[in-house]
Amino acid sequence: MTANIQNYSHKRYNSLTGEWVLVSPHRAKRPWQGQEEEQAQDERPAHDPKCYLCSGNVRANGEVNPDYKDVFVFANDFSALQDGFESFSIDNGLIKAESEQGLCKVICFSPDHSKSLAQMTSKDIQKVVHAWQREFVSLGRLNHINYVQIFENKGSIMGCSNPHPHGQIWSQSSLPNEVDKKDKQQLAYFKKHQTTLLKDYIAQELKLNERIIFENRSFVVLTPFWAIWPFEAMIVPKTPQKDISIIPNEDTVLFAEAISVLTKVYDKLFNTSFPYSSGIHQAPTNGQTNEHWHWHMSFYPPLLRSATVKKFMVGYELFASPQRDITPESAAKTLRNLSNSI
Numbered sequence: 001m002t003a004n005i006q007n008y009s010h011k012r013y014n015s016l017t018g019e020w021v022l023v024s025p026h027r028a029k030r031p032w033q034g035q036e037e038e039q040a041q042d043e044r045p046a047h048d049p050k051c052y053l054c055s056g057n058v059r060a061n062g063e064v065n066p067d068y069k070d071v072f073v074f075a076n077d078f079s080a081l082q083d084g085f086e087s088f089s090i091d092n093g094l095i096k097a098e099s100e101q102g103l104c105k106v107i108c109f110s111p112d113h114s115k116s117l118a119q120m121t122s123k124d125i126q127k128v129v130h131a132w133q134r135e136f137v138s139l140g141r142l143n144h145i146n147y148v149q150i151f152e153n154k155g156s157i158m159g160c161s162n163p164h165p166h167g168q169i170w171s172q173s174s175l176p177n178e179v180d181k182k183d184k185q186q187l188a189y190f191k192k193h194q195t196t197l198l199k200d201y202i203a204q205e206l207k208l209n210e211r212i213i214f215e216n217r218s219f220v221v222l223t224p225f226w227a228i229w230p231f232e233a234m235i236v237p238k239t240p241q242k243d244i245s246i247i248p249n250e251d252t253v254l255f256a257e258a259i260s261v262l263t264k265v266y267d268k269l270f271n272t273s274f275p276y277s278s279g280i281h282q283a284p285t286n287g288q289t290n291e292h293w294h295w296h297m298s299f300y301p302p303l304l305r306s307a308t309v310k311k312f313m314v315g316y317e318l319f320a321s322p323q324r325d326i327t328p329e330s331a332a333k334t335l336r337n338l339s340n341s342i
Contacts, residue, residue, distance in 0.1 A: 002210075005023070005025070005327070006025050006327060006329065007025060007026060008025070008026065009022070009023065009024045009025075009026065010022075010023055011023070012225060012226045013226065014224075014226035015185065015189075015197055015201065015226070016181075016182045016185055016186070016197065016198075016226075017178070017181040017182060017185060018181060018184070018185050019181070019322075020321060021226055021227075021228050021321065021322045021323065021324065022316075022321050022322065022323040022324075023323070023324055023325075023327060024323060024324070024325050025325065025326075025327045027325040028325040028326050028327070028330070043114075044113055044114040044163060045113060045114060046112050046113055046114050047111075047112075047113055048113045048164070051113055051162065051164050052065075052162070053065070053106070053108050053113075053162055053164035053166055054111070054113050054164060055067045055068050055069075055072070055111045059074075059077055060077050060078070061077040063077075068108070068111055069111060070110065070111070070124065070127045071107065071108065071109060071110075071127050071128055071130075071131045072107070072108040072111070073105055073106070073107045073108075073131055073135060073169075074105065074106055075103070075104070075105055075106075076104040076105055076106050076168065077106075079103070079104040080104055080170065081100060081101065081102030081103060081104050081170060081171075081172055082101065082102070083101040083102060083103055083144065084101075085099070085101070087099045087101070098174075100172055100173060100174060101144050101172070101173045102144075102145065102170060102171050102172035102173060103139060103142075103145070103170075103171050104168065104169070104170045104171070105135060105139075105168065105169040105170075106166055106167075106168055106169075107128070107131055107132070107135070107166060107167050107168070107169060108164065108165065108166045109124075109125075109128050109165040109166060109167065110124065110165050112165070113163070113164050113165075115165050116154065116165050116263065116267075116273060117152075117154075117165065117259060117260070117263045118260070118263035118264045118266065118267045118273070118274070120165075120260070121260070122253055122256040122257045122260045123253065123256070125256035125257075125259050125260055126252050126253045126255075126256040128167075128256070129244070129247075129252045129255055129256055130252060132150050132169075132244055132280070133244055133245050133247070133252075135148070135150075135169050136148050136150070136169075136243065136244055136245055136282070136285075137245050139169070139171040139285070140171070140245075140285030141285075142171070144173050145171045145172065145173065145285055146172070146173055146174060146175065146284050146285055146286045147171065147172055147174070147175050147176065147179060147284050147285060147286075148169060148170075148171045148282075148285060149169070149170045149171070149172075149176060149179070149279065149280075150167065150168075150169050150244075150279065150280040151167060151168055151169075151170075151277065151278060151279035151280070152166070152167035152168070152276075152277070152278045152279075153167075153168075153277050154273075154274075154275050154276050154277070154278075155273065155274075155275025155276070156275075157275050157302060157310060158275045158276065158277050158302065160275075167278075175284055178281070179281055179284070182281055183284065183292075183293070185197065186198075186292045186293055186294065187292045189292070190291065190292030191292075195240070196240040196292060196293070196294035197292075197294065198236055198240070198294035198296060199239075199240045199294060202220055202236055202238060205220070205222055205225075206220065210329050210332065211223045211224070211225060211328050211329055211332040212332065212336065213233060213261075213262065213265070213332055213335045213336045213339055214258065214261045214262065214265075214336070214339050215238075216254050216257055216258065217251075217254060218237060218238055218239065218251045218254045218255070219235055219236065219237055219238065219251075219254055219255055219257075219258040220235070220236050220238060221233060221234070221235050221258050221261065221262050222234055222236070222332060223328040223329075223331050223332035223335070224328065225328060226328075227324070227328040227331070228300075228322040228324060229300045229301060229302065229311065229324075230301070230302075230303065230304050230311050230324065230326050230331060231266070231269065231301050231303065231326075231331050231334075231335060232298070232299065232300055232301070232328075232331075233262055233298070233299045233335070234296055234297065234298050234299070235255070235258045235259065235262065235296065235297040235299075236294070236296045236297075237251075237255075237294070237295065237296075240294045241294065241295055242282065242283040242290050242291065242293040242294070242295060243282035243283045243290075243293070243295050244280060244282060244295055259297075261339055261342060262299065262335075264339075264342050265335050265338045265339050265342065266299075266301060266335075268338045268341070268342075269303070269334070269335070269338060270303055270306055270307040271307065272303075272307035274301055274303065275301060275302060275303065276299050276300060276301035276302070277299075277300045278297060278298065278299045278300070279297070279298055280295060280296070280297045281295065281296055281297075281298065282295035283295065304326075
């Protein structure tokens with residue numbers, strides 16, 4: 001099987017979403033004639049007086065940031081979701097719409113404008129993890145909030161409008177599309193096997209040891225078998241946990257270590273501040289037990305062959321199905337080898 005999937009076109013099944021991805025490993029062997037450029041070094045000051053996220057500066061809405069020393073969380077000045085209005089719906093044949101209420105927050109990882117997670121220590125990243133936990137719990141307790149999405153867009157090519165190290169937290173009244181798919185898949189698996197899908201998946205991956213990038217006592221970092229992006233990765237707790245609020249406190253620094261290792265490896269891959277979108281998928285906050293959920297953090301980086309050669313979802317991928325040339329196994333091997341030098 002291993003020889004076949006490394007040499008011949010095939011589909012891989014994403015057990016978390018119930019969807020397929022086309023893999024074309026033979027295409028990675030073709031000569032590369034794409035664009036290659038030198039990447040300008042991204043040097044930033046520790047404090048930028050023009051940055052609306054730096055401590056002490058004035059934000060776009062006129063509010064002044066406090067002189068924060070580690071993590072700072074505030075309500076997004078340009079929130080994509082609103083609350084406090086009367087719910088409505090439209091149901092007119094094929095024309096359907098429903099109101100969506102929610103709250104959006106910004107989380108500054110560090111007061112140091114020049115840093116990213118890759119430059120922060122595990123102890124400092126642990127403070128970010130603790131902030132994620134607090135926000136997840138406080139937002140999830142609100143009656144009209146049924147899901148909390150934690151994510152980060154890093155780099156201008158991922159749509160990040162400010163280089164200051166930060167992420168976002170969007171909370172809303174219904175389940176987003178990707179979470180809804182994973183909720184259904186994990187529930188069906190749990191009903192059939194009485195264990196979480198990711199617990200069994202991680203056990204299989206650890207046994208095969210083909211896509212593992214890094215592991216510590218409590219977490220595994222791997223390129224998933226069904227990865228779509230060239231150097232996609234996922235961090236998963238070895239013990240089933242429905243959401244990040246129940247990570248044992250002694251394990252939060254191990255989660256931070258996993259994030260630190262992966263982001264450092266990414267920066268070493270093409271010797272650049274590696275762009276990506278990352279996000280944590282976890283159980284809804286709908287008051288149900290959700291014992292079928294096993295939270296995980298995914299990283300979707302767009303770089304393909306260098307700091308300037310990007311992977312875009314175009315053509316077949318836009319109109320048919322996701323497709324990749326570099327196999328998850330070869331990507332994981334590259335990242336794993338880099339992790340050994342950290």
